[in-house]
Amino acid sequence: MSSLAGDLRFTARVHGGRVAAVEVTSTRPQAARLLRGRSADEAQRLVPMLFSLCGRAQGIACAAACAAARGDPPPSAAVVREREREVAAEAAREHLWRLLVDWPALLGQPPRPDFLAGWYRLLAPAPGPEDAPYIVPALRAFVAGELERMAGAPPRASTDGGTAAAAAAADVAPAAGLAATVLGAVSRHGWRTPADPLPLLPADSTAAQWLRALGTLPDEDFCAAPTWHGQAAETGALARHAGAPPVAQRLAAGDRIGARIAARLLDIDACARHLADECATPTPLVDAAPVGQDVGLARVETARGVLLHGVRLEGGRVADYAIVAPTEWNFHPRGAFVREAVGVPARDARALELRLRALILALDPCVGFDLVLEGVEGADV
Numbered sequence: 391m392s393s394l395a396g397d398l399r400f401t402a403r404v405h406g407g408r409v410a411a412v413e414v415t416s417t418r419p420q421a422a423r424l425l426r427g428r429s430a431d432e433a434q435r436l437v438p439m440l441f442s443l444c445g446r447a448q449g450i451a452c453a454a455a456c457a458a459a460r461g462d463p464p465p466s467a468a469v470v471r472e473r474e475r476e477v478a479a480e481a482a483r484e485h486l487w488r489l490l491v492d493w494p495a496l497l498g499q500p501p502r503p504d505f506l507a508g509w510y511r512l513l514a515p516a517p518g519p520e521d522a523p524y525i526v527p528a529l530r531a532f533v534a535g536e537l538e539r540m541a542g543a544p545p546r547a548s549t550d551g552g553t554a555a556a557a558a559a560a561d562v563a564p565a566a567g568l569a570a571t572v573l574g575a576v577s578r579h580g581w582r583t584p585a586d587p588l589p590l591l592p593a594d595s596t597a598a599q600w601l602r603a604l605g606t607l608p609d610e611d612f613c614a615a616p617t618w619h620g621q622a623a624e625t626g627a628l629a630r631h632a633g634a635p636p637v638a639q640r641l642a643a644g645d646r647i648g649a650r651i652a653a654r655l656l657d658i659d660a661c662a663r664h665l666a667d668e669c670a671t672p673t674p675l676v677d678a679a680p681v682g683q684d685v686g687l688a689r690v691e692t693a694r695g696v697l698l699h700g701v702r703l704e705g706g707r708v709a710d711y712a713i714v715a716p717t718e719w720n721f722h723p724r725g726a727f728v729r730e731a732v733g734v735p736a737r738d739a740r741a742l743e744l745r746l747r748a749l750i751l752a753l754d755p756c757v758g759f760d761l762v763l764e765g766v767e768g769a770d771v
Contacts, residue, residue, distance in 0.1 A: 397758040398721060402746060404736040404765035412731045414721050418757060420610055422711040425701075430456040433701070433708050443756045444692045446480045448713075451690045451699035454678035458597075458686025459703045470674070471667065472516075477675045477690060478664035479516035482529065483509065484693035485627070485654045485661070488754065493572040493651070496747060502568060522666050529662040533655050537636060539570035540652065573651045581745055582644035584733035588622055588726050590629035591696060591719065597679040597689040600698060607681060607700040608712045615722050616714050622722040622729075625695025626754065627653035630660070646730060650752040657693070694754050695719060720753040727753055739766045 399415040421440050425433045434456060438449035450473050457465070465473075486509050494501040509529075517525045595603075608616070617623070628646070631637050631653040640649035664675060678688035684703045689696060695716030702710040720726050730749055736742045746761055 398755055399760045401762045402731060407737045409732050409734050409736050412728045414723055422713045425708045425711040428708050429706055430703060446476050447690045447692045447697060450676055451688045451697055454676060454688035455686045455699040455701045458678040458680045459684050459701050473676045474664050475516040478661040479513045481693035482658050482661040483513050485658050489569045492751060496751060497575045517665060526662045526666040530659055533659040536569040536655055539567050540573055569655060573648055576648045581647050583646045583730050585729055588624050588729050590632055591618055591623045591625040593630040594673040596673060597677045597687050600689055601679050601681055601687050608714055613712055613714050616718055622724045624726040625716050625719045627657040631656040647748055647752045694756060717756045721755060736766050739763060742766060
């Protein structure tokens with residue numbers, strides 16, 4: 391998410407033909423420090439500019455946290471709906487970028503930036519109520535077609551005829567089947583989780599529930615390495631859709647990388663339902679709660695997982711600020727990447743590098759990264 395300098399460095403150390411240890415080093419600065427001393431209005435203007443990915447979700451989280459800290463009245467239904475649409479559209483764009491560009495490139499398949507550009511034309515900015523009736527069916531038809539291909543069934547023919555939905559779908563249809571092809575390629579590699587997986591963060595926790603769990607604003611140590619009830623946990627699309635059959639089947643088989651890809655597709659469908667105001671989930675994508683006088687905590691469900699912003703105001707200025715981003719959950723020193731990387735076979739440098747890069751992409755960091763392999767023949771060290 392961050393456009394600030396900094397990245398992640400993964401060092402995998404091999405012994406006895408397997409990954410024996412993994413170290414995750416982050417040079418990401420604490421963006422929250424840049425907000426201290428500024429007015430609440432300045433902070434809200436600055437936050438979206440600090441983050442190149444999920445910038446809209448970050449800005450909405452800041453605004454919601456500041457409003458809770460000031461004790462503002464709850465936002466109107468219209469404001470709530472607009473925030474939901476913006477967060478959902480942004481998350482759908484992030485998922486599509488990974489599925490249509492980054493995953494094919496990793497697996498040696500031709501990426502389709504033209505297809506992605508078609509979706510961006512439909513989803514950026516967030517479609518309003520007047521656009522949703524033709525954009526949402528196109529997005530949901532894309533997901534349904536990919537899931538049917540994943541299950542080995544030919545996709546059903548469209549019944550939209552010459553409607554606006556069909557026209558929108560035609561604009562983005564040339565790469566139909568690409569996501570299913572990506573998942574098929576991942577499955578053929580036979581990657582299986584070699585250790586007990588981490589718990590998943592609850593997908594329906596509200597800001598008030600987070601506040602009860604945390605007790606106060608998180609400090610910098612927690613922001614850098616967050617825990618849920620004292621242990622590392624995974625957030626993101628997998629946490630939100632682990633019980634859905636296309637995901638649960640892959641989890642049961644130990645294919646957590648493939649499960650995360652399938653969950654990403656299901657999350658696109660959930661985004662479409664949020665855009666159409668048809669999502670049955672009672673937990674909103676955005677909410678906030680006052681922590682105490684002049685203190686507020688906001689929660690936003692982003693493409694990569696739960697995002698928390700907390701603020702303490704003094705005289706209308708930011709006295710303290712906290713950001714807990716999804717990347718810090720999934721790349722925690724004892725997090726999902728470390729847990730699933732340790733123990734994997736490591737006799738072939740190229741195969742190991744591909745597997746670890748696939749795991750990183752499945753967990754989806756919001757910054758660039760370097761991967762270093764130590765102790766395996768043929769690796770660049």
